[in-house]
Amino acid sequence: MERNYSKKFTPTVLLKAHGSAMSAKAFNVAAVASGLLAEDGRPSSKHPTERRRFLKLTPAGLSYGVNETDEHGTITARWREDTFSQVLDLIGGA
Incomplete structure (x- = not known):
């Protein structure tokens, strides 16, 4: 398995x-539209009927x-x- 040790931000x-x-928000919207990010969630620890939403990288x-x-359990x-x-080239943000 190849490992990449590039810094991540x-x-x-x-x-x-x-x-x-x-903006980061516009970047995330474009990355979702491009299929690089997807919305996911987990149950809230404070409010069991609610879900905490977050974006995660797709395959x-x-x-x-x-x-x-x-x-x-929140993914960043x-x-x-x-x-x-x-x-940036893929999402049209260059």
């Missing part, structure tokens, strides 16, 4: 580093980042620094 950090005027998105899981998509320009 949130869209906010990488958009700024790439000089993009796109296609995993080529460009990783899904990190916290102690509560982290994007690889070395492939982020390709992601």
Whole structure:
């Protein structure tokens, strides 16, 4: 199994580093539309009838980042620094 040790960041950090005027929210909407992110959820620990929603990388998105899981089971998509320009090209955010 090939491992990639590229640093991983949130869209906010990488958009700024790439000089993009796109907001993180607009990036996420475009990444969902492009099939790189998908909405998921888990039961809320405080409100059992509610779900905590989050975005996670799809199998296609995993080529460009990783899904990190916290102690509560919430997933955060982290994007690889070395492939982020390709992601911007895919979603039309360059």
